[in-house]
Amino acid sequence: xxVVAAVVADRLTSRPFDAAIIAVGSELLTPEKVDTNSLFxxxxxxxxxxxxxxxxxxxxxxxxxxxxxxxxxxxHRVLILTGGLGPTDDDLTRExxxxxxxxxxREDPAIxxxxxxxxxxxxxxxxxxxxxxxxxxxxxxxxANPHGTAPGLWIEHDGAVIALLPGPPREMKPMMEGxxxxxxxxxxxxxxxxxxxxxxxGKGESLVEEIVQPIYSRWLTAMxxxxxxxxxxxxxxxxxxxxxxxxxxGAAVQLGRAVAELAEALGRDVVSTDGxxxxxxxxxxxxxxxxxxxxxxxxxxxxxxxxxxxxxGSSDYVERSVVAYSNQAKVExxxxxxxxxxxxxxxxxxxxxxxAQGIRDRSGVDVxxxxxxxxxxxxxxxxxxxxxxxxxxxxxxxxxxxxxxxGGREMVKAMSANWAIDxxxxxxxxx
Amino acid sequence: xxVVAAVVADRLTSRPFDAAIIAVGSELLTPEKVDTNSLFxxxxxxxxxxxxxxxxxxxxxxxxxxxxxxxxxxxHRVLILTGGLGPTDDDLTRExxxxxxxxxxREDPAIxxxxxxxxxxxxxxxxxxxxxxxxxxxxxxxxANPHGTAPGLWIEHDGAVIALLPGPPREMKPMMEGxxxxxxxxxxxxxxxxxxxxxxxGKGESLVEEIVQPIYSRWLTAMxxxxxxxxxxxxxxxxxxxxxxxxxxGAAVQLGRAVAELAEALGRDVVSTDGxxxxxxxxxxxxxxxxxxxxxxxxxxxxxxxxxxxxxGSSDYVERSVVAYSNQAKVExxxxxxxxxxxxxxxxxxxxxxxAQGIRDRSGVDVxxxxxxxxxxxxxxxxxxxxxxxxxxxxxxxxxxxxxxxGGREMVKAMSANWAIDxxxxxxxxx
Numbered sequence: 001x002x003v004v005a006a007v008v009a010d011r012l013t014s015r016p017f018d019a020a021i022i023a024v025g026s027e028l029l030t031p032e033k034v035d036t037n038s039l040f041x042x043x044x045x046x047x048x049x050x051x052x053x054x055x056x057x058x059x060x061x062x063x064x065x066x067x068x069x070x071x072x073x074x075x076h077r078v079l080i081l082t083g084g085l086g087p088t089d090d091d092l093t094r095e096x097x098x099x100x101x102x103x104x105x106r107e108d109p110a111i112x113x114x115x116x117x118x119x120x121x122x123x124x125x126x127x128x129x130x131x132x133x134x135x136x137x138x139x140x141x142x143x144a145n146p147h148g149t150a151p152g153l154w155i156e157h158d159g160a161v162i163a164l165l166p167g168p169p170r171e172m173k174p175m176m177e178g179x180x181x182x183x184x185x186x187x188x189x190x191x192x193x194x195x196x197x198x199x200x201x202g203k204g205e206s207l208v209e210e211i212v213q214p215i216y217s218r219w220l221t222a223m224x225x226x227x228x229x230x231x232x233x234x235x236x237x238x239x240x241x242x243x244x245x246x247x248x249x250g251a252a253v254q255l256g257r258a259v260a261e262l263a264e265a266l267g268r269d270v271v272s273t274d275g276x277x278x279x280x281x282x283x284x285x286x287x288x289x290x291x292x293x294x295x296x297x298x299x300x301x302x303x304x305x306x307x308x309x310x311x312x313g314s315s316d317y318v319e320r321s322v323v324a325y326s327n328q329a330k331v332e333x334x335x336x337x338x339x340x341x342x343x344x345x346x347x348x349x350x351x352x353x354x355x356a357q358g359i360r361d362r363s364g365v366d367v368x369x370x371x372x373x374x375x376x377x378x379x380x381x382x383x384x385x386x387x388x389x390x391x392x393x394x395x396x397x398x399x400x401x402x403x404x405x406x407g408g409r410e411m412v413k414a415m416s417a418n419w420a421i422d423x424x425x426x427x428x429x430x431x
Numbered sequence: 432x433x434v435v436a437a438v439v440a441d442r443l444t445s446r447p448f449d450a451a452i453i454a455v456g457s458e459l460l461t462p463e464k465v466d467t468n469s470l471f472x473x474x475x476x477x478x479x480x481x482x483x484x485x486x487x488x489x490x491x492x493x494x495x496x497x498x499x500x501x502x503x504x505x506x507h508r509v510l511i512l513t514g515g516l517g518p519t520d521d522d523l524t525r526e527x528x529x530x531x532x533x534x535x536x537r538e539d540p541a542i543x544x545x546x547x548x549x550x551x552x553x554x555x556x557x558x559x560x561x562x563x564x565x566x567x568x569x570x571x572x573x574x575a576n577p578h579g580t581a582p583g584l585w586i587e588h589d590g591a592v593i594a595l596l597p598g599p600p601r602e603m604k605p606m607m608e609g610x611x612x613x614x615x616x617x618x619x620x621x622x623x624x625x626x627x628x629x630x631x632x633g634k635g636e637s638l639v640e641e642i643v644q645p646i647y648s649r650w651l652t653a654m655x656x657x658x659x660x661x662x663x664x665x666x667x668x669x670x671x672x673x674x675x676x677x678x679x680x681g682a683a684v685q686l687g688r689a690v691a692e693l694a695e696a697l698g699r700d701v702v703s704t705d706g707x708x709x710x711x712x713x714x715x716x717x718x719x720x721x722x723x724x725x726x727x728x729x730x731x732x733x734x735x736x737x738x739x740x741x742x743x744g745s746s747d748y749v750e751r752s753v754v755a756y757s758n759q760a761k762v763e764x765x766x767x768x769x770x771x772x773x774x775x776x777x778x779x780x781x782x783x784x785x786x787a788q789g790i791r792d793r794s795g796v797d798v799x800x801x802x803x804x805x806x807x808x809x810x811x812x813x814x815x816x817x818x819x820x821x822x823x824x825x826x827x828x829x830x831x832x833x834x835x836x837x838g839g840r841e842m843v844k845a846m847s848a849n850w851a852i853d854x855x856x857x858x859x860x861x862x
Contacts, residue, residue: 029483031474032662032671034465043462052460053495055488064484064506071502075495206518206558230519231458240461295754301740302733305754309732312808312840320764321754323726323736329751329794333764363760377743404553407578407601409743 017188018051020072024084024093025167026059037082037165037172044181049191049244050078060090069100077160078184080176083167085150087129093164094135094153101157103137111142115149143179147171154183161187190246196255198239198262199271201278201422205232211265212239219258224251226258234411235418236271236278268426279311282421285428286317291366293424295321296334296355298346299373299389304417319365324355334358334370347372349390349400356394367427368394371420373403375412389416393427448619449482451503455515455524456598457490468513468596468603475612480622480675481509491521500531508591509615511607514598516581518560524595525566525584532588534568542573546580574610578602585614592618622675625682627690629670630702632709632853636663642696643670650689655682657689665842666849667702667709699857710742713852716859717748722797724855726752727765727786729777730804730820735848750796755786765789765801778803780821780831787825798858799825802851804834806843820847824858 021042023035038055045052053076058065065084072079084093098105111134119126133150136142143152143163148171153164163180165172200208209230216228216239229240241258245251263270271278286293295305295318305321308314322333327346330336335358336351344350352370360368373389380386385404389412392400401423405415452473454466469486476483484507489496496515503510515524529536542565550557564581567573574583574594579602584595594611596603631639640661647659647670660671672689676682694701702709717724726736726749736752739745753764758777761767767785775781783801791799804820811817818836820843823829832854836846 029473029486030660031470031477032660034467034470036465039462039465042460046462053490053492054499055460057486059484061484067502067506068485071498075498206560209519209560210558229457240458297733300737301745301749302728302736302752302754305733306731306737306844309754309756309806310841310844314732315756315810318732318754319757320760321733322764323733323740323749323752323754325740325746326750333751333753375740379746410741411601413737413741 017077018053019045019078019080020053020076021055022065022068022072022079022081023055023057023167024060024065024081025057026061026090028057028083029059035082037167037169040169040173041080041082041165041176044176045078045080045184046193048181048184048188049193050184050188051193060084060092062092062096065092065096066100069097073100073160073162079160079162080165080180081163082165082172085133085152085164085166087127087132087149091132094132094137097153097155097162097164098137098140101137101155101162103139103155103157105135105137107131107134108136108142109134111136111151114144118149143175145171145175147174152179154179191244192246192248192251194243194245194248194251194255196241196259196273197275198241198259198266198273199276199278200237200239200266200269201235201271201418201425202269203237203266205230205237208237208239208266208269212262215258215261215265216241222254224254226255234414235422268429271422271425277311278418278421278425279307279314282425282428283308283311283314283317285425286367289366289428291428292317292319292363293367293369294319294359294363294365295369295371295420296330296359297321297323297369297371298325298330298355299375300371300413300416300420301325301375303413304369304371304420307417308421319363320359322359330355333362335362345384347374347384347388347390349392349402352390352392353394353398353400356392356398356400360394366395367424368392369420369424370394371416373412373416375409375416377409387412389419391416391420391423393420393423395427399423399427448508449484450476450509450511451484451507452486453496453499453503453510453512454486454488454598455491455496455512456488457492457521459488459514460490466513468598468600471600471604472511472513472596472607475607476509476511476615477624477673478626479612479615479619480624481615481619491515491523493523493527496523496527497531500528504531504591504593510591510593511596511611512594513596513603516564516583516595516597518558518563518580522563525563525568528584528586528593528595529568529571532568532586532593534570534586534588536566536568538562538565539567539573540565542567542582545575549580574606576602576606578605583610585610621677623677623679623682625674625676625679625686627672627686627704628706629672629690629693629697629704630707630709631668631670631697631700632666632702632849632856633700634668634697636661636668639668639670639697639700643693646689646692646696647672653685655685657686665845666853699860702853702856708742709849709852709856710738710745713856713859714739714742714745714748716856717798720797720859722859723748723750723794724798724800725750725790725794725796726800726802726851727761727790728752728754728800728802729756729761729786730806731802731844731847731851732756732806734844735800735802735851738848739852750794751790753790761786764793766793776815778805778815778819778821780823780833783821783823784825784829784831787823787829787831791825797826798855799823800851800855801825802847804843804847806840806847808840818843820850822847822851822854824851824854826858830854830858 786801
């Protein structure tokens with residue numbers, strides 16, 4: 001996986017103008033909570049062409065937090081901290097940053113007054129502990145917080161910029177957007193990050209890597225370079241292309257060329273080059289032909305239909321679906337001959353094909369899909385182990401494939417649903 | 432929120448036996464992705480009484496990753512890394528850790544052989560790039576990965592332990608549980624964290640909080656105290672109870688009392704007190720009666736059936752399901768009278784009831800479920816806005832409810848599927 005290393009050169013120091021994000025709060029170190037503030041912070045930073053070099057999540061602990069602030073500022077010139085600006089003894093961010101930078105903290109009477117007004121407007125008296133929140137390090141700019149008591153802080157110090165933002169998202173986001181973004185924009189100039197996403201289905205990560213490596217390595221040395229990140233999910237691979245530039249039309253042209261080369265090398269395995277998901281692409285192909293689809297699912301238990309219908313407006317082309325777990329249901333609802341099940345087993349290509357044809361005939365749609373397999377953990381045999389899945393797509397012609405998926409029940413369900421939709425997509429491309 | 436700070440003293444060094452977690456992967460630094468592996472890692476560590484001092488998320492970048500490994504090991508004696516063990520040039524974790532510790536990497540022929548077998552079992556030849564994954568630092572223990580190609584690594588070095596785990600959760604979790612947990616348990620003492628999970632359905636977070644707050648605040652001052660965390664998801668609330676103790680039977684008794692008080696206060700809204708999910712609980716109730724269920728879904732598009740069938744063995748009691756989007760399908764497949772749809776609209780309590788009764792009659796099962804609604808974004812009206820969903824459960828008697836769910840299409844689908852399964856659970860409790 002390639003690093004998006006959008007380094008804006010700095011004339012004065014060797015530290016790049018990229019960013020570290022530190023989320024402060026012991027609750028973020030429990031097994032239940034994730035830091036999501038950093039996603040919004042990252043979005044704003046990336047928009048400005050500032051790459052995020054790392055994120056850290058640190059508890060309300062003085063020595064630990066000090067060590068992380070120091071570590072971040074050794075290597076990076078932008079540091080955004082969220083959380084730890086509250087009024088209690090556990091809220092240490094302000095003190096730790098000021099202490100590390102050697103800046104004295106002074107109470108700002110204007111902030112005290114604003115906080116007192118805020119409390120008074122609710123008919124309350126400000127608790128004495130809140131005065132901590134009015135402490136401002138020498139030379140720092142206090143950022144007003146209309147949504148809470150804790151003001152933020154903007155500090156420029158020794159070639160670095162440090163922003164301290166409150167932890168609650170509804171306080172943090174407006175401050176990041178309204179106060180931090182324009183201040184950072186003034187420092188970085190016109191450089192921006194431009195992105196394209198190519199979605200690939202039907203090939204594993206390492207196979208896709210083998211095919212695209214010669215292409216993306218060439219673009220990596222172009223000027224300006226395009227960085228490519230390969231992400232693999234359940235049955236899908238994503239190629240994320242990123243280019244840093246101050247020339248938007250030029251960036252679009254360059255990214256367009258790289259995407260076209262990738263698309264040509266990968267052929268039918270390319271699901272989309274505009275970010276559209278597999279379900280949406282299959283839906284667009286159906287819609288373009290004015291066709292409808294119906295599904296007969298067994299081991300996927302409705303998941304393939306549920307995924308197809310995640311797309312708004314999909315009721316236009318998903319006519320119906322049947323989950324037929326039992327042999328009886330396969331016979332009754334889909335007209336699969338009992339003798340066929342007896343002869344080949346419920347998990348077999350002939351039965352998958354009969355399911356697809358049965359649901360197509362009975363619902364009067366253009367394309368039928370049949371999925372039958374063994375999701376596990378039980379039901380496998382030496383001949384047909386857990387993960388064996390047969391998928392058929394019946395249109396004017398019927399195609400059937402047998403897969404052996406790795407992993408547990410949920411993975412087999414997910415991979416099967418993905419392949420069913422992908423085989424639908426491929427069959428629509430053939431027509 | 433209280434910090435789980437179970438620091439096991441170390442006689443030899445001043446570094447506490449607490450942990451740092453580093454998630455490796457540039458994709459985790461984009462605005463779209465969060466690291467969730469660390470939640471599971473934290474859970475296992477906390478179970479063993481090992482506190483997490485910080486978490487970091489670092490891209491696939493040699494210098495940055497090296498700096499974080501060094502920083503973590505300066506201050507902490509347990510370091511768990513996830514990700515970056517793949518076969519490509521970007522996968523740097525193995526090399527960076529070995530390099531930082533000064534350990535030579537050698538290819539392990541047994542690992543190469545195991546990986547070649549894994550590929551061969553699928554009829555593929557192992558790509559040459561995968562050989563990287565067989566490199567083991569001197570003195571490290573390779574941890575077998577039955578769910579993927581990348582083996583993990585366990586390194587004890589200079590008073591610290593370092594575990595390198597693969598990034599995909601289905602590979603990481605079994606390795607953390609089966610290999611890392613027992614090795615860490617051998618290093619720590621008898622203090623453990625004991626947990627109970629109470630799952631609640633059908634009430635919002637703040638209402639649950641109001642009911643349980645007087646109970647958990649009392650247990651918070653007991654000796655030893657029980658800490659309670661409330662988490663809310665789509666239609667479900669979880670109460671996590673945690674108690675730290677070296678006395679396992681005593682902890683079980685104390686937690687049992689607190690859980691019993693919560694269960695009594697919440698009544699039928701309690702789904703389970705043993706961690707079981709809603710689908711599994713509904714399935715157990717069906718199984719206990721020897722009953723089977725069939726579903727007729729419209730707006731949920733198969734999601735309710737897919738969730739019910741996420742439970743292993745669910746094919747025993749999920750007989751069939753029909754996704755009937757079109758009115759024609761509702762008439763043909765479920766025997767819903769066309770006149771009923773005409774009179775009340777497809778999204779109405781009479782139609783939901785007729786869908787539930789229709790699928791019950793036609794499949795000969797004990798309970799039928801009917802779901803019809805408007806998932807959006809289109810299809811709403813002033814009378815029946817987006818989010819209006821009618822759900823019926825037909826057994827000996829039929830119950831129907833109408834909901835108005837907030838949020839977008841996926842949220843309406845998720846809430847509807849959740850409520851359908853919960854209404855099934857409640858109807859089974861009545862019988």
